[in-house]
Amino acid sequence: MGRGAQSKTSRMRFCRKERSGGYDEKMKRGVVILLSLAMCAGLCACGNPPQTVPTEEPGATLDAGQSTPTPSPAPSAPEQGISEQRAREIALADAGVSEDSVTAIRVKRDVEKGVYVYDVEFYAGGKEYDYEIAAADGSILKKDFEVEDHWYHGGSAPQTGISQEQAEEIALQRVPGAQAEQIRLNLEMDDGRMVYEGKIIHQEREYDFEIDADTGEIISWEEESVFD
Incomplete structure (x- = not known):
């Protein structure tokens, strides 16, 4: 091979090395850039945790300015209280x-x-x-x-068809087992007529009644639990 051919071959090899070296440099720079971007993305992910979007329960909507109602605390039972x-x-x-x-x-x-x-x-x-x-x-x-305020003040009690004792007996007959000390009775004027208005409390039941003071007829009678 002549010197001209050898010189040409040498120049071609040198050019290939230069091109190969430049390509390697570009590859290295690209890798460095990619690594830098990956590190930045990782740091951002660590510094900013993902936020959750609040969800509403189906059917539970609140108007603007309306706050969620809080239930009132139930009273606690007394410890070692009185009977x-x-x-x-x-x-x-x-x-x-x-x-x-x-x-x-x-x-x-x-x-x-x-x-x-x-x-x-x-x-x-x-x-x-x-x-x-x-x-x-x-x-x-x-x-x-x-x-206890009667309709009359002072003086003798007005005349009635039945006495207070008779009115008590009429009422007590309606409540088996009730005693005279469990009844309260007042003589009053109601709608123009004399009535005995009374109450009996017996075995956790309360009885309210009115008895016509002239005839002994039970005008009204109501019963309920003392805990109502």
């Missing part, structure tokens, strides 16, 4: 009334403003007493009494 009998004793002692002088009494457990209480209502000495006692410690929260 119904103890509430009864506290009320009678505060009123200065003996058990024997009570004509009728009712004790009902209730809830007032999230607090368990005993409502104690009784009649004695022509007065009606009403107490509200905390079931937790027996403290008296409220108390009240009023004098």
Whole structure:
């Protein structure tokens, strides 16, 4: 081979090396760029956790400005509170009334403003007493009494066809087992006629009634549980 041919061959090899070297440099740069982009994407993913879109339950929609209602907490049962009998004793002692002088009494457990209480209502000495006692410690929260008001004031009682004792017997016959000390009776004027208006509390039942004071006829009679 002549020198001209050898020189030409050498130049071709040199050009191939240059082209090969340039291609390798481009490949390296591309790999570096791809690695850099991958690292940036990984850092962004770590720094910004995915956010969840809140979902609404089917059918549960709120108007603008309306807040979700929160249920009122249920009152907790008193721990080692007083008994119904103890509430009864506290009320009678505060009123200065003996058990024997009570004509009728009712004790009902209730809830007032999230607090368990005993409502104690009784009649004695022509007065009606009403107490509200905390079931937790027996403290008296409220108390009240009023004098039974007849339609007449002073003087002798008006003449009637039946006596108060007879009216009591008529009412007690409607409640088997009830005793005279469980009845309360007043003589009043109602719609132009004389009536005995009364109440019987027996075996956790309350009976309200009216009896015609002239004929002894039962005009009205209602019955309900003392816990209603």
